[in-house]
């Protein structure tokens with residue numbers, strides 16, 4: 088039986104950048120535990136003859152052709168940004184080379 | 188203790204599709220900041236990405252050229268992290284079912300061929316770019332690069348030295364350029380290389396602790412960074428220290444690697460299947476169509492041209508480094524030039540002119556037919572090699588035809604026996620003391636006399652003919 092601890096919830100919340108109060112953490116310990124318990128239940132089934140489902144969609148190969156379409160006017164692109172300088176989105180300083 | 192290095196490379200290549208990978212924005216990232224952007228590549232909620240088929244075609248072509256197995260069924264996944272270069276807080280990539288797997292590429296190091304395993308090549312989207320820091324505490328973000336088609340190519344840990352890493356990058360870049368899928372410009376970031384480096388005592392099976400080096404903007408930088416990192420590891424271990432697993436950046440100015448501060452929890456990306464994009468199924472027929480459309484690849488072209496034109500392995504290698512050079516060479520030979528001499532003139536004279544002018548052979552004003560004509564004139568003795576160098580420099584500068592330059596500058600060699608004989612007689616008459624020395628057995632004086640005749644003809648006498656005539660005249664006068 089899978090067990091979810093408060094530390095697990097805090098770790099996942101941290102990755103998702105969520106701030107949770109104690110009540111929320113307790114609720115999530117319970118709810119996430121329930122989900123894993125349901126998974127354990129599913130695991131009891133014999134699926135050795137079932138094709139693994141890798142994706143929720145049955146469709147495959149939906150593509151677009153390599154054609155350039157009009158982009159947004161820059162004013163519109165920047166419109167919702169909390170801070171911009173008319174050219175760039177302005178954000179807190181990015182550490183050099185820190186991209187993935 | 189003796190150590191060996193173990194290096195694996197990760198290369199990100201921007202694929203040269205006209206539009207981005209999941210939207211119709213232009214792939215031209217030289218545009219003014221944030222002008223090639225739309226709701227999809229800005230990561231607005233509720234938008235629907237659709238995969239560019241050109242990216243699939245080109246990725247499969249790369250996979251085939253790298254001897255990979257093409258997945259019949261593959262899917263896209265979300266790689267989750269928070270960062271200003273990724274507005275929707277996840278990057279669309281491929282996790283457990285990449286499009287291409289288990290390939291290899293042969294590299295050439297010190298005349299030896301070595302095979303480097305390719306673990307995988309997968310599709311992903313590029314991130315936005317932070318271009319400048321404003322007042323120290325802020326960065327500007329340009330989303331033109333966000334969503335550009337990116338192919339990540341990962342090797343097995345088969346590389347054993349900085350030299351091999353450089354050879355791998357060279358071979359990979361050559362392959363990508365032959366396939367015409369990327370301009371592979373490292374300075375502009377359309378090819379980005381990262382290296383995972385560790386060392387272990389020779390004979391030990393287990394890998395040492397690795398560090399990852401990023402931020403290298405040139406091929407020579409990769410070579411230096413890996414060399415530095417290998418030496419740093421060995422020194423650390425020999426002095427009783429331990430290598431710490433970390434990401435380090437290459438500081439090109441100081442010639443060292445420095446630890447990079449990383450976002451926390453960077454390694455738990457919680458990948459899951461991208462629900463907005465359906466799986467990619469490349470069946471045998473599709474794979475076959477792409478296989479048939481592949482150009483002649485570097486190794487095949489090298490070996491064919493070596494055999495067909497009788498080129499040395501070295502020459503064939505240099506000439507096929509780029510497709511443009513190989514095409515140019517074949518046109519010179521097709522225009523009637525001797526294959527070996529054409530190779531020399533191309534690799535030595537033309538190449539040094541191109542390098543000095545930082546020019547691409549595609550823009551070269553010396554046409555293949557002109558170079559063939561030049562090689563022909565030298566072979567027939569109409570001009571000598573030294574004149575040839577002047578002529579090719581002039582052709583390179585002005586784009587004039589070979590024969591025009593030869594005529595204009597009166598460069599033709601003197602091949603008229605009578606004319607040379609007259610000059611020889613004059614030179615011998617002017618230098619009686621040297622003639623006397625020659626007769627008394629001082630052979631070296633012969634060279635002096637040749638030089639005098641050459642000077643009198645302004646270097647235009649055919650050297651072989653001059654030698655013959657001078658010897659004949661000297662012995663005639665003796666009798």
Ligand SMILES: [Zn+2]
Nearest residue numbers: 210212225228
């Ligand atoms: Zn877009």
